[in-house]
Amino acid sequence: MSIAIASTAGLARLSNSRRATTGLFLFALSTSSAIASVHSARTADLHTRHRGSLYAQPTCPLQRDTSPAYVGLRSFHSTSHSRSSTPQFTYHVAASYSAKQDRFNAEANLYTNPPHDPTKSTIANLRACKDTIDKHRRAKSGQDAFFFSQVGTTNATAFGVADGVGGWVESGLDPGDFSHGLCEYMTCAARSWPQGSNTTSLHPKDLLQVAYDEVTEDDSIEGGGSTACLAVAEPDGNVEVANLGDSGFMHLGGNAVRHFTQPQTHAFNTPYQLSKTPQRMLVQMAVFGGPTTLSDQPKESSVTHHKVRHGDVLVFATDGVWDNLSPQDALGIISRQMVELGAWVERDGAIEVGRDLAALVHSGSAQKAGKASLQAKVAVAIAKEAKETGLNTRRDGPFAKEVQRYYPGENWHGGKPDDIAAVVAIVLEETPQ
Template identity: 45%
Template structure:
């Protein structure tokens, strides 16, 4: 049995350095729930001080349908990262607009903008301004005639602080060993009507006005912004509503816990009053620093992202499984007769925070 390690650390905020291990997974709703394969359904992306990461990772329509994701280092720093998801509003199909164009462009622009940012210590990257910059670029791009999306993103710095910006019903969870540390709140006007950024052509605006209709068009200024301090080994999961409509926070925790416990990263300690889930500090610190250190299938963030994606996919296709969306339908429209999950596009980004000593880059040691 692994040695019990109390949840405290031997280093202070001033002499520690966090790096991050990231992976993404996605699936368009038309794809069958086959076993996910690396490079086809999920993508590993490392961010460490030892091996420079690729400039950034982003999805394509073929990979994720109307949803999108990105992950990148900020200004090339291996200990500052930005990542997030966006969900194209499917209703634009009725207007002959491809909903993926807005979400994919937004994520691509955020990835590129964060990666080239300079002066991250003097002028740190913030998620809401990053979202605003990408939003402005999409709105001013004549090749994107119309569309809209929700968005949820975060920026992590070398001290383990994550600032998030969440607009709409995409969102994120922060996990510690065996527990949900934080859950973002959805922004909605009404049931199944999330806050959304929109680009509405003048002609369509006139039509809305004539018929007395309304359209929702929030801006990044309407996003909920919050900050969290991560601990060594904490796991952050960002995902679109293709996940959250089908998996609750506890459902997702069970998926994450199974992988973490089977791999020995989390374990049960009975040295307290009752059982408590603890972190295996040694294994977390020794997470592979490059994808080449292990075959892609065994890269821990990739396993987590693929498992969440696959379970959400299966739940969405299960006619007998009552997920969060089905429960809401029954609450708001009891006569609707909705059964089972909600098939949808899915995008997931998973990040594991790893705390290391900044002075000599050696793994930290927990107090015994």
């Protein structure tokens, strides 16, 4: 999780043990008592000396995603789904998650429900759609959240993660309600598209804007903040990604990392973030003065474009994953799963896509690809490794290395316990009928 508002200290987000994140669907894990107690004591000490804040710093360097668009800018039309001689792709998605305070349960912390069928229901408006989602049945993923959905009646798919900013807890708010609400509205907006839209294309940045607008107007969500990383994936293999903050996206193919997002941060441990300030806090600020809350806009998201191929793997995850696993770590975990299950095979020193990929991604019941599916096993493997690494006091992860770089006096070693959410999409080229 990240700090709810930018702190005047560099360890602002660190002070909150990173954002508590809620999502549309999340996993929750608990730590073992022995390791958890060590991290709790260490984190509590840092929190005492470096309190997280919800307020913007007067000056700070902006670190934007400097990665170039993978295939450059292009026209991205979600209505162009006619079958042709060009390859057609489907995206097979699963999510695994874990709340910081819970034990990891591979079977319970898994979401593989099929995309919404738009032919079976109508959506009056986004608020009505969101209200049909029972808050009590949300994934037990803490302040992290995730979603995936079919885009209207098209063959495009939208998916992503949101990470609630933990600093809002100090203001008596649940950051998870904001991040889960954001993902729920993105799900509803994707399902209902192009209803209410005056454009012929759906971009992830626009999807995020619609959801953010709905959250700010929803009185049931008092306030909070969140980062977000999401995509709209087309059946022609074009994938557009929007990232705001320090959740991130990874594109793998042929046992290689093709793209990894760079986090957007205002300062160390202080990511770009969407936020909603409660009216009571606005009144207090007006009466007593003080700094304003940090609130970035969806339009500030870093946007990249990617062309996928048969057998590629797309990973969207919150910082609970990326603070503990480097791109190389994630590549090793995913490659191991893909090779062991036969999705990738080695021939003549090169990695190729296995012939059984279609059967692997469809593995499960007649209604949905279940826990035996390839995407489910890969998602669980990522979440499990991130969880175990976060509790390991001897293995320095990316977050520990960053603390050592910027704050060597803190003597931080080991992983970083946090909420975790990982969404995995396996790309399958459809065989012409």
